[in-house]
Amino acid sequence: MNTFDLNHVTIGYEQKTVLEQLSFSIPHGKITVLLGANGCGKSTLLSTLARQRDALGGEIAFRNKPLDSYRAKEAARLMAFMPQVNVAPDGLTVEQLVRFGRYPYQTFFKRYSEDDERAVERALAFTDTVSLRDTLVSNLSGGQKQRVWIALALAQESETILLDEPTTYLDMSHQIEILDLMYRLNRLEGKTIIMVLHDLHLACRYADHVIALAGGNVYREGSPNDVVDETFMKDVFGLKVVVTEDPLYGTPLCVPYSHYELNEKRPT
Template identity: 45%
Template structure:
Protein backbone atom coordinates (compact mmCIF):
# COMPACT_ATOMS: atom_id res chain seq x y z
CA UNK A 1 0.00 0.00 0.00
CA UNK A 2 1.28 3.47 -0.83
CA UNK A 3 0.96 6.17 1.80
CA UNK A 4 2.04 9.82 2.01
CA UNK A 5 5.09 8.70 3.94
CA UNK A 6 6.20 6.62 0.95
CA UNK A 7 6.74 9.78 -1.09
CA UNK A 8 4.29 8.52 -3.71
CA UNK A 9 2.62 11.91 -4.20
CA UNK A 10 5.92 13.64 -4.83
CA UNK A 11 6.52 11.41 -7.87
CA UNK A 12 3.39 12.54 -9.70
CA UNK A 13 3.12 15.33 -12.25
CA UNK A 14 0.55 17.68 -10.80
CA UNK A 15 -0.76 21.07 -11.87
CA UNK A 16 -2.87 21.20 -8.68
CA UNK A 17 -1.55 20.16 -5.28
CA UNK A 18 -2.01 20.75 -1.58
CA UNK A 19 1.08 21.59 0.46
CA UNK A 20 0.80 21.11 4.25
CA UNK A 21 -2.80 22.29 3.91
CA UNK A 22 -5.01 22.78 6.96
CA UNK A 23 -8.67 23.76 6.64
CA UNK A 24 -11.36 24.34 9.25
CA UNK A 25 -14.40 26.33 10.22
CA UNK A 26 -16.01 28.13 13.15
CA UNK A 27 -15.05 31.00 15.45
CA UNK A 28 -12.05 30.82 17.76
CA UNK A 29 -13.64 29.11 20.74
CA UNK A 30 -15.64 26.73 18.55
CA UNK A 31 -13.11 26.28 15.79
CA UNK A 32 -12.78 22.81 14.27
CA UNK A 33 -9.83 21.78 12.11
CA UNK A 34 -11.09 19.45 9.39
CA UNK A 35 -8.03 19.01 7.15
CA UNK A 36 -4.78 18.77 9.08
CA UNK A 37 -1.41 19.51 7.39
CA UNK A 38 -2.33 17.52 4.27
CA UNK A 39 0.11 17.24 1.37
CA UNK A 40 -1.27 15.79 -1.85
CA UNK A 41 -0.41 15.79 -5.54
CA UNK A 42 -3.10 15.16 -8.16
CA UNK A 43 -1.78 13.46 -11.31
CA UNK A 44 -2.41 15.33 -14.54
CA UNK A 45 -4.63 13.79 -17.20
CA UNK A 46 -6.03 11.18 -14.80
CA UNK A 47 -9.22 10.52 -12.87
CA UNK A 48 -8.54 10.80 -9.14
CA UNK A 49 -11.19 9.56 -6.70
CA UNK A 50 -11.20 10.80 -3.12
CA UNK A 51 -12.76 8.12 -0.91
CA UNK A 52 -13.36 7.61 2.79
CA UNK A 53 -16.11 7.36 5.41
CA UNK A 54 -18.71 10.06 5.94
CA UNK A 55 -17.29 13.07 7.74
CA UNK A 56 -13.63 12.42 6.85
CA UNK A 57 -13.13 15.78 5.10
CA UNK A 58 -13.53 14.85 1.43
CA UNK A 59 -15.85 17.72 0.45
CA UNK A 60 -13.91 20.19 2.60
CA UNK A 61 -10.72 19.25 0.77
CA UNK A 62 -12.43 19.71 -2.60
CA UNK A 63 -13.65 23.17 -1.53
CA UNK A 64 -10.12 24.10 -0.52
CA UNK A 65 -8.71 22.88 -3.84
CA UNK A 66 -11.30 25.01 -5.66
CA UNK A 67 -10.31 28.19 -3.74
CA UNK A 68 -13.66 28.33 -1.95
CA UNK A 69 -12.07 28.24 1.49
CA UNK A 70 -9.08 30.05 2.96
CA UNK A 71 -6.53 27.73 4.55
CA UNK A 72 -5.60 27.95 8.20
CA UNK A 73 -2.06 27.14 7.15
CA UNK A 74 -0.25 25.71 4.17
CA UNK A 75 -1.38 26.33 0.61
CA UNK A 76 -3.08 25.01 -2.49
CA UNK A 77 -0.70 25.40 -5.41
CA UNK A 78 -2.01 25.89 -8.94
CA UNK A 79 0.74 25.70 -11.55
CA UNK A 80 3.22 26.15 -8.72
CA UNK A 81 1.61 29.36 -7.42
CA UNK A 82 -0.60 29.90 -4.35
CA UNK A 83 -4.17 29.64 -5.66
CA UNK A 84 -5.24 32.65 -3.56
CA UNK A 85 -2.72 34.81 -5.42
CA UNK A 86 -4.83 34.42 -8.57
CA UNK A 87 -7.86 36.55 -9.37
CA UNK A 88 -11.16 34.69 -9.14
CA UNK A 89 -11.64 34.90 -12.93
CA UNK A 90 -8.18 33.45 -13.50
CA UNK A 91 -8.99 30.45 -11.30
CA UNK A 92 -12.33 29.96 -13.11
CA UNK A 93 -10.41 29.76 -16.38
CA UNK A 94 -8.30 26.92 -14.96
CA UNK A 95 -10.62 25.01 -12.61
CA UNK A 96 -14.29 24.07 -13.03
CA UNK A 97 -16.16 22.90 -9.94
CA UNK A 98 -19.38 20.89 -9.95
CA UNK A 99 -20.77 20.84 -6.38
CA UNK A 100 -22.88 18.02 -5.01
CA UNK A 101 -26.01 20.16 -4.92
CA UNK A 102 -26.79 22.05 -8.13
CA UNK A 103 -29.55 24.60 -8.65
CA UNK A 104 -30.75 26.25 -11.85
CA UNK A 105 -33.40 28.92 -12.53
CA UNK A 106 -36.86 27.60 -13.32
CA UNK A 107 -37.42 27.01 -17.02
CA UNK A 108 -33.73 27.06 -18.00
CA UNK A 109 -32.86 24.93 -21.02
CA UNK A 110 -29.80 22.76 -21.51
CA UNK A 111 -28.29 25.19 -24.00
CA UNK A 112 -28.83 28.13 -21.65
CA UNK A 113 -27.21 26.25 -18.78
CA UNK A 114 -24.15 25.27 -20.79
CA UNK A 115 -23.71 28.89 -21.92
CA UNK A 116 -23.12 29.85 -18.27
CA UNK A 117 -19.81 28.01 -18.54
CA UNK A 118 -18.45 30.81 -20.70
CA UNK A 119 -19.00 33.50 -18.05
CA UNK A 120 -15.35 33.58 -16.88
CA UNK A 121 -14.44 34.84 -20.35
CA UNK A 122 -17.13 37.50 -20.65
CA UNK A 123 -16.59 41.16 -19.81
CA UNK A 124 -17.01 44.74 -21.00
CA UNK A 125 -14.47 44.19 -23.78
CA UNK A 126 -15.23 40.54 -24.44
CA UNK A 127 -18.82 39.84 -25.42
CA UNK A 128 -20.43 36.62 -26.66
CA UNK A 129 -18.71 35.44 -29.83
CA UNK A 130 -18.80 32.73 -32.46
CA UNK A 131 -15.91 31.11 -30.57
CA UNK A 132 -18.03 30.95 -27.42
CA UNK A 133 -20.86 29.35 -29.36
CA UNK A 134 -18.47 26.81 -30.90
CA UNK A 135 -17.11 25.85 -27.49
CA UNK A 136 -20.63 25.46 -26.09
CA UNK A 137 -21.50 23.17 -28.99
CA UNK A 138 -18.32 21.14 -28.45
CA UNK A 139 -19.06 20.78 -24.72
CA UNK A 140 -22.57 19.53 -25.47
CA UNK A 141 -21.19 17.07 -28.01
CA UNK A 142 -18.60 15.77 -25.52
CA UNK A 143 -21.39 15.18 -23.00
CA UNK A 144 -23.61 13.64 -25.72
CA UNK A 145 -26.50 16.06 -25.13
CA UNK A 146 -26.72 17.96 -28.47
CA UNK A 147 -30.19 16.53 -29.07
CA UNK A 148 -31.33 17.89 -25.69
CA UNK A 149 -30.32 21.52 -26.30
CA UNK A 150 -33.85 22.94 -26.13
CA UNK A 151 -35.11 20.70 -23.31
CA UNK A 152 -35.75 22.23 -19.91
CA UNK A 153 -33.60 20.69 -17.19
CA UNK A 154 -36.65 19.95 -15.06
CA UNK A 155 -38.05 17.64 -17.77
CA UNK A 156 -34.96 15.41 -18.01
CA UNK A 157 -33.74 12.30 -16.23
CA UNK A 158 -31.14 12.52 -13.47
CA UNK A 159 -28.37 11.22 -15.71
CA UNK A 160 -29.24 13.67 -18.48
CA UNK A 161 -29.28 16.59 -16.05
CA UNK A 162 -25.92 15.60 -14.62
CA UNK A 163 -24.44 15.38 -18.11
CA UNK A 164 -25.79 18.90 -18.79
CA UNK A 165 -24.05 20.24 -15.68
CA UNK A 166 -20.82 18.51 -16.72
CA UNK A 167 -21.19 20.09 -20.17
CA UNK A 168 -21.44 23.50 -18.50
CA UNK A 169 -18.18 22.76 -16.68
CA UNK A 170 -16.59 21.64 -19.95
CA UNK A 171 -17.64 24.89 -21.63
CA UNK A 172 -15.32 26.68 -19.18
CA UNK A 173 -12.45 25.09 -21.14
CA UNK A 174 -10.49 24.35 -17.98
CA UNK A 175 -7.81 21.67 -17.73
CA UNK A 176 -9.07 20.71 -14.26
CA UNK A 177 -12.52 19.46 -13.22
CA UNK A 178 -13.48 19.04 -9.56
CA UNK A 179 -16.65 17.00 -9.00
CA UNK A 180 -18.31 16.46 -5.61
CA UNK A 181 -20.16 13.12 -5.68
CA UNK A 182 -21.16 13.48 -9.36
CA UNK A 183 -23.42 10.41 -9.26
CA UNK A 184 -25.24 11.07 -5.98
CA UNK A 185 -29.00 10.33 -6.15
CA UNK A 186 -28.62 8.61 -9.56
CA UNK A 187 -29.74 5.07 -10.27
CA UNK A 188 -27.18 2.48 -11.39
CA UNK A 189 -27.68 3.03 -15.13
CA UNK A 190 -27.24 6.80 -14.83
CA UNK A 191 -24.22 6.35 -12.55
CA UNK A 192 -22.47 4.29 -15.22
CA UNK A 193 -23.44 6.87 -17.84
CA UNK A 194 -21.77 9.68 -15.87
CA UNK A 195 -18.69 7.68 -14.82
CA UNK A 196 -18.02 6.61 -18.41
CA UNK A 197 -18.22 10.25 -19.51
CA UNK A 198 -15.73 11.22 -16.80
CA UNK A 199 -13.33 8.49 -17.92
CA UNK A 200 -13.62 9.59 -21.54
CA UNK A 201 -12.87 13.22 -20.67
CA UNK A 202 -9.65 12.24 -18.93
CA UNK A 203 -8.42 9.50 -21.21
CA UNK A 204 -9.42 10.98 -24.57
CA UNK A 205 -9.32 14.73 -23.91
CA UNK A 206 -6.58 14.91 -21.29
CA UNK A 207 -8.65 16.53 -18.54
CA UNK A 208 -7.44 16.21 -14.96
CA UNK A 209 -10.48 15.15 -12.94
CA UNK A 210 -10.76 14.99 -9.16
CA UNK A 211 -14.00 13.55 -7.82
CA UNK A 212 -15.34 12.77 -4.38
CA UNK A 213 -16.88 9.29 -4.60
CA UNK A 214 -19.08 7.69 -1.97
CA UNK A 215 -18.91 4.17 -3.40
CA UNK A 216 -15.50 2.50 -3.17
CA UNK A 217 -16.37 -0.12 -5.79
CA UNK A 218 -17.13 2.60 -8.36
CA UNK A 219 -13.93 4.45 -7.45
CA UNK A 220 -11.91 1.27 -8.07
CA UNK A 221 -13.56 0.68 -11.44
CA UNK A 222 -13.48 4.20 -12.89
CA UNK A 223 -10.55 6.03 -11.26
CA UNK A 224 -6.88 5.86 -12.20
CA UNK A 225 -5.75 7.17 -8.82
CA UNK A 226 -7.29 6.64 -5.37
CA UNK A 227 -6.87 9.00 -2.41
CA UNK A 228 -8.11 7.36 0.81
CA UNK A 229 -8.95 9.80 3.61
CA UNK A 230 -9.71 9.39 7.28
CA UNK A 231 -10.22 12.15 9.89
CA UNK A 232 -8.85 14.88 7.65
CA UNK A 233 -5.72 13.02 6.61
CA UNK A 234 -4.63 10.99 3.60
CA UNK A 235 -3.83 7.47 4.80
CA UNK A 236 -3.13 5.89 1.39
CA UNK A 237 -2.99 6.86 -2.27
CA UNK A 238 -2.08 5.32 -5.59
CA UNK A 239 -3.53 3.09 -8.30
CA UNK A 240 -6.62 1.14 -7.14
CA UNK A 241 -4.91 -2.24 -7.47
CA UNK A 242 -2.02 -1.01 -5.32
CA UNK A 243 -3.98 0.88 -2.67
CA UNK A 244 -7.24 -0.98 -2.05
CA UNK A 245 -6.65 -3.92 0.28
CA UNK A 246 -8.88 -5.74 2.76
CA UNK A 247 -6.92 -4.01 5.52
CA UNK A 248 -7.64 -0.54 4.11
CA UNK A 249 -11.35 -1.32 3.64
CA UNK A 250 -11.51 -2.55 7.24
CA UNK A 251 -9.81 0.58 8.59
CA UNK A 252 -11.97 3.00 6.58
CA UNK A 253 -15.41 1.41 6.74
CA UNK A 254 -15.33 -1.24 9.46
CA UNK A 255 -16.13 -4.09 7.09
CA UNK A 256 -14.42 -7.32 6.15
CA UNK A 257 -14.13 -8.26 2.49
CA UNK A 258 -12.20 -10.24 -0.06
CA UNK A 259 -10.79 -8.73 -3.23
CA UNK A 260 -10.66 -10.32 -6.67
CA UNK A 261 -9.71 -8.75 -10.02
CA UNK A 262 -12.68 -7.50 -12.02
CA UNK A 263 -12.89 -9.87 -15.03
CA UNK A 264 -13.46 -6.93 -17.40
CA UNK A 265 -11.08 -4.26 -16.07
CA UNK A 266 -8.68 -6.05 -13.72
CA UNK A 267 -9.46 -3.48 -11.01
CA UNK A 268 -10.24 -4.60 -7.42
CA UNK A 269 -13.70 -6.05 -6.90
CA UNK A 270 -15.04 -6.32 -3.33
CA UNK A 271 -16.83 -9.56 -2.47
CA UNK A 272 -18.00 -11.22 0.73
CA UNK A 273 -18.52 -7.86 2.43
CA UNK A 274 -19.64 -7.99 6.07
CA UNK A 275 -19.46 -5.77 9.15
CA UNK A 276 -16.61 -5.94 11.66
CA UNK A 277 -15.82 -4.03 14.84
CA UNK A 278 -12.38 -2.86 13.66
CA UNK A 279 -12.30 0.67 12.30
CA UNK A 280 -10.08 3.70 12.65
CA UNK A 281 -11.40 6.22 15.17
CA UNK A 282 -11.82 9.96 14.60
CA UNK A 283 -13.79 12.04 12.14
CA UNK A 284 -13.73 15.29 10.20
CA UNK A 285 -16.33 17.10 8.12
Protein backbone atom coordinates in the same frame (compact mmCIF):
# COMPACT_ATOMS: atom_id res chain seq x y z
CA MET B 1 3.89 19.07 -13.29
CA ASN B 2 1.27 18.26 -10.69
CA THR B 3 -2.13 19.90 -10.81
CA PHE B 4 -2.19 20.46 -7.03
CA ASP B 5 0.53 20.34 -4.40
CA LEU B 6 -0.46 20.55 -0.74
CA ASN B 7 2.07 21.35 1.97
CA HIS B 8 0.96 20.98 5.63
CA VAL B 9 -2.56 22.11 4.76
CA THR B 10 -5.32 22.32 7.37
CA ILE B 11 -8.92 22.64 6.20
CA GLY B 12 -12.32 22.94 7.79
CA TYR B 13 -15.23 25.33 8.19
CA GLU B 14 -16.25 27.94 10.75
CA GLN B 15 -12.86 27.43 12.40
CA LYS B 16 -13.60 23.74 12.94
CA THR B 17 -10.71 21.59 11.73
CA VAL B 18 -11.67 18.65 9.54
CA LEU B 19 -8.31 17.63 8.06
CA GLU B 20 -4.88 18.82 9.13
CA GLN B 21 -1.26 18.70 8.04
CA LEU B 22 -2.14 17.38 4.59
CA SER B 23 0.90 17.00 2.34
CA PHE B 24 0.35 15.30 -1.00
CA SER B 25 0.11 15.98 -4.73
CA ILE B 26 -2.59 15.38 -7.33
CA PRO B 27 -1.05 14.35 -10.66
CA HIS B 28 -1.71 16.26 -13.86
CA GLY B 29 -3.67 14.58 -16.65
CA LYS B 30 -4.98 11.72 -14.52
CA ILE B 31 -8.26 10.70 -12.89
CA THR B 32 -7.93 11.08 -9.12
CA VAL B 33 -10.67 9.93 -6.74
CA LEU B 34 -10.98 10.95 -3.09
CA LEU B 35 -12.11 8.05 -0.90
CA GLY B 36 -13.18 7.75 2.72
CA ALA B 37 -16.05 7.18 5.11
CA ASN B 38 -18.93 9.63 5.45
CA GLY B 39 -17.87 12.78 7.26
CA CYS B 40 -14.13 12.26 6.77
CA GLY B 41 -13.70 15.54 4.88
CA LYS B 42 -13.70 14.54 1.19
CA SER B 43 -16.17 17.22 0.07
CA THR B 44 -14.55 19.84 2.30
CA LEU B 45 -11.18 19.09 0.73
CA LEU B 46 -12.58 19.21 -2.79
CA SER B 47 -14.35 22.54 -2.21
CA THR B 48 -11.12 23.97 -0.78
CA LEU B 49 -9.22 22.93 -3.90
CA ALA B 50 -12.01 24.53 -5.95
CA ARG B 51 -11.57 27.83 -4.05
CA GLN B 52 -15.04 27.62 -2.54
CA ARG B 53 -13.52 27.96 0.93
CA ASP B 54 -10.14 29.05 2.28
CA ALA B 55 -7.68 26.68 3.87
CA LEU B 56 -7.14 27.26 7.58
CA GLY B 57 -3.39 26.83 7.24
CA GLY B 58 -0.57 25.57 5.06
CA GLU B 59 0.08 26.10 1.36
CA ILE B 60 -1.84 24.92 -1.70
CA ALA B 61 -0.23 25.29 -5.11
CA PHE B 62 -2.24 24.98 -8.32
CA ARG B 63 -0.14 24.51 -11.45
CA ASN B 64 2.96 25.52 -9.45
CA LYS B 65 1.45 28.83 -8.28
CA PRO B 66 -0.24 29.64 -4.96
CA LEU B 67 -3.93 28.82 -5.32
CA ASP B 68 -4.98 32.14 -3.81
CA SER B 69 -2.83 34.11 -6.26
CA TYR B 70 -5.25 33.52 -9.15
CA ARG B 71 -7.92 36.04 -9.96
CA ALA B 72 -11.44 34.59 -10.04
CA LYS B 73 -11.89 34.55 -13.82
CA GLU B 74 -8.35 33.28 -14.40
CA ALA B 75 -8.98 30.37 -12.03
CA ALA B 76 -12.33 29.65 -13.71
CA ARG B 77 -10.62 29.32 -17.07
CA LEU B 78 -8.29 26.71 -15.58
CA MET B 79 -10.64 24.73 -13.34
CA ALA B 80 -14.34 23.90 -13.33
CA PHE B 81 -16.19 22.75 -10.22
CA MET B 82 -19.41 20.73 -10.09
CA PRO B 83 -20.75 20.59 -6.52
CA GLN B 84 -22.89 17.78 -5.19
CA VAL B 85 -26.10 19.83 -5.35
CA ASN B 86 -26.80 21.99 -8.40
CA VAL B 87 -29.84 24.22 -8.74
CA ALA B 88 -30.73 26.06 -11.95
CA PRO B 89 -33.00 29.12 -11.93
CA ASP B 90 -36.61 28.44 -12.95
CA GLY B 91 -37.37 28.80 -16.63
CA LEU B 92 -33.81 28.19 -17.82
CA THR B 93 -33.22 25.99 -20.86
CA VAL B 94 -30.32 23.61 -21.24
CA GLU B 95 -28.55 25.83 -23.77
CA GLN B 96 -28.97 28.92 -21.58
CA LEU B 97 -27.46 27.07 -18.62
CA VAL B 98 -24.50 25.75 -20.60
CA ARG B 99 -23.80 29.28 -21.88
CA PHE B 100 -23.03 30.28 -18.28
CA GLY B 101 -19.85 28.25 -18.70
CA ARG B 102 -18.50 31.02 -20.94
CA TYR B 103 -18.75 33.67 -18.21
CA PRO B 104 -14.98 33.54 -17.40
CA TYR B 105 -14.28 34.75 -20.93
CA GLN B 106 -16.67 37.71 -20.91
CA THR B 107 -15.54 41.28 -20.24
CA PHE B 108 -17.17 44.67 -20.46
CA PHE B 109 -15.74 45.03 -23.96
CA LYS B 110 -16.05 41.39 -25.06
CA ARG B 111 -19.46 39.78 -25.11
CA TYR B 112 -20.67 36.43 -26.41
CA SER B 113 -18.62 35.55 -29.50
CA GLU B 114 -18.26 32.88 -32.16
CA ASP B 115 -15.62 31.19 -29.98
CA ASP B 116 -18.15 31.03 -27.14
CA GLU B 117 -20.77 29.58 -29.50
CA ARG B 118 -18.36 26.90 -30.68
CA ALA B 119 -17.45 25.97 -27.09
CA VAL B 120 -21.12 25.61 -26.13
CA GLU B 121 -21.93 23.52 -29.21
CA ARG B 122 -18.93 21.28 -28.56
CA ALA B 123 -19.92 20.80 -24.90
CA LEU B 124 -23.48 19.89 -25.88
CA ALA B 125 -22.24 17.44 -28.51
CA PHE B 126 -19.69 15.77 -26.25
CA THR B 127 -22.29 15.18 -23.52
CA ASP B 128 -24.98 14.09 -26.01
CA THR B 129 -27.31 16.87 -24.93
CA VAL B 130 -27.82 18.66 -28.26
CA SER B 131 -31.38 17.33 -28.52
CA LEU B 132 -32.13 18.79 -25.08
CA ARG B 133 -30.93 22.31 -25.82
CA ASP B 134 -34.41 23.88 -25.74
CA THR B 135 -35.68 21.76 -22.83
CA LEU B 136 -36.17 23.36 -19.44
CA VAL B 137 -33.57 22.10 -16.99
CA SER B 138 -36.34 21.53 -14.44
CA ASN B 139 -37.94 18.97 -16.78
CA LEU B 140 -34.86 16.76 -17.11
CA SER B 141 -34.25 13.38 -15.49
CA GLY B 142 -31.46 12.97 -12.96
CA GLY B 143 -29.04 11.49 -15.48
CA GLN B 144 -29.82 14.18 -18.04
CA LYS B 145 -29.27 16.93 -15.49
CA GLN B 146 -25.86 15.54 -14.57
CA ARG B 147 -24.81 15.49 -18.23
CA VAL B 148 -26.04 19.07 -18.67
CA TRP B 149 -24.09 20.33 -15.65
CA ILE B 150 -21.03 18.55 -17.00
CA ALA B 151 -21.65 20.29 -20.34
CA LEU B 152 -21.58 23.62 -18.47
CA ALA B 153 -18.22 22.65 -16.98
CA LEU B 154 -16.93 21.64 -20.42
CA ALA B 155 -18.02 24.96 -21.91
CA GLN B 156 -15.52 26.61 -19.56
CA GLU B 157 -12.79 24.78 -21.48
CA SER B 158 -10.89 24.26 -18.23
CA GLU B 159 -8.13 21.69 -18.16
CA THR B 160 -9.09 20.58 -14.62
CA ILE B 161 -12.58 19.43 -13.59
CA LEU B 162 -13.55 18.81 -9.96
CA LEU B 163 -16.76 16.89 -9.23
CA ASP B 164 -18.37 16.16 -5.86
CA GLU B 165 -20.22 12.85 -6.01
CA PRO B 166 -21.38 13.17 -9.64
CA THR B 167 -23.16 9.77 -9.55
CA THR B 168 -25.20 10.30 -6.36
CA TYR B 169 -28.90 9.38 -6.72
CA LEU B 170 -28.34 7.87 -10.17
CA ASP B 171 -29.13 4.26 -11.07
CA MET B 172 -26.31 1.97 -12.15
CA SER B 173 -26.75 2.59 -15.87
CA HIS B 174 -26.53 6.37 -15.45
CA GLN B 175 -23.57 6.04 -13.05
CA ILE B 176 -21.63 4.17 -15.73
CA GLU B 177 -22.71 6.73 -18.33
CA ILE B 178 -21.36 9.64 -16.27
CA LEU B 179 -18.11 7.91 -15.36
CA ASP B 180 -17.56 6.78 -18.95
CA LEU B 181 -17.94 10.43 -19.92
CA MET B 182 -15.28 11.43 -17.37
CA TYR B 183 -13.00 8.70 -18.70
CA ARG B 184 -13.43 9.96 -22.28
CA LEU B 185 -12.70 13.53 -21.19
CA ASN B 186 -9.50 12.36 -19.59
CA ARG B 187 -8.29 10.00 -22.29
CA LEU B 188 -9.44 11.96 -25.35
CA GLU B 189 -9.20 15.56 -24.11
CA GLY B 190 -6.39 15.24 -21.57
CA LYS B 191 -8.52 16.73 -18.78
CA THR B 192 -7.41 16.30 -15.20
CA ILE B 193 -10.40 14.83 -13.35
CA ILE B 194 -10.71 14.99 -9.55
CA MET B 195 -13.80 13.35 -8.05
CA VAL B 196 -15.37 12.36 -4.77
CA LEU B 197 -17.03 8.96 -5.17
CA HIS B 198 -18.77 6.68 -2.69
CA ASP B 199 -18.94 3.55 -4.84
CA LEU B 200 -15.59 1.93 -4.14
CA HIS B 201 -15.87 -0.58 -6.96
CA LEU B 202 -16.44 2.14 -9.57
CA ALA B 203 -13.77 4.35 -8.02
CA CYS B 204 -11.22 1.56 -8.41
CA ARG B 205 -12.35 0.85 -11.97
CA TYR B 206 -12.04 4.43 -13.25
CA ALA B 207 -9.32 6.02 -11.10
CA ASP B 208 -5.65 6.22 -12.00
CA HIS B 209 -4.88 7.58 -8.55
CA VAL B 210 -6.82 7.39 -5.27
CA ILE B 211 -6.36 9.37 -2.07
CA ALA B 212 -7.97 7.78 0.99
CA LEU B 213 -8.80 9.95 3.99
CA ALA B 214 -9.21 8.72 7.55
CA GLY B 215 -8.51 10.05 11.02
CA GLY B 216 -8.16 13.63 9.82
CA ASN B 217 -5.38 12.95 7.33
CA VAL B 218 -4.35 10.90 4.31
CA TYR B 219 -4.46 7.22 5.23
CA ARG B 220 -3.02 5.91 1.98
CA GLU B 221 -2.61 7.03 -1.66
CA GLY B 222 -1.56 5.52 -4.95
CA SER B 223 -3.09 3.34 -7.64
CA PRO B 224 -6.26 1.43 -6.67
CA ASN B 225 -4.36 -1.86 -6.71
CA ASP B 226 -1.76 -0.45 -4.33
CA VAL B 227 -4.28 1.12 -1.93
CA VAL B 228 -7.34 -1.11 -1.62
CA ASP B 229 -6.93 -4.29 0.41
CA GLU B 230 -8.59 -5.95 3.41
CA THR B 231 -6.62 -3.86 5.91
CA PHE B 232 -7.54 -0.64 4.14
CA MET B 233 -11.24 -1.54 4.19
CA LYS B 234 -11.13 -2.41 7.89
CA ASP B 235 -9.23 0.73 8.90
CA VAL B 236 -11.05 3.26 6.69
CA PHE B 237 -14.59 1.86 6.51
CA GLY B 238 -14.69 -0.50 9.51
CA LEU B 239 -15.76 -3.27 7.19
CA LYS B 240 -14.55 -6.84 6.85
CA VAL B 241 -14.26 -7.79 3.18
CA VAL B 242 -12.68 -10.17 0.76
CA VAL B 243 -10.84 -8.26 -1.95
CA THR B 244 -10.84 -10.01 -5.28
CA GLU B 245 -10.22 -8.94 -8.87
CA ASP B 246 -12.78 -7.27 -11.12
CA PRO B 247 -13.18 -9.94 -13.83
CA LEU B 248 -13.47 -7.30 -16.57
CA TYR B 249 -10.80 -4.76 -15.67
CA GLY B 250 -8.50 -6.37 -13.11
CA THR B 251 -9.10 -3.65 -10.50
CA PRO B 252 -9.94 -4.36 -6.83
CA LEU B 253 -13.44 -5.65 -6.15
CA CYS B 254 -14.54 -5.72 -2.49
CA VAL B 255 -17.03 -8.36 -1.35
CA PRO B 256 -18.24 -7.39 2.13
CA TYR B 257 -19.27 -9.63 4.97
CA SER B 258 -22.59 -8.72 6.55
CA HIS B 259 -22.54 -7.08 9.98
CA TYR B 260 -25.14 -9.66 10.97
CA GLU B 261 -24.61 -13.42 10.84
CA LEU B 262 -26.74 -14.64 7.95
CA ASN B 263 -27.53 -18.27 8.55
CA GLU B 264 -30.64 -18.92 6.50
CA LYS B 265 -30.15 -20.63 3.18
CA ARG B 266 -30.94 -18.51 0.14
CA PRO B 267 -33.35 -19.96 -2.45
CA THR B 268 -31.75 -21.07 -5.71
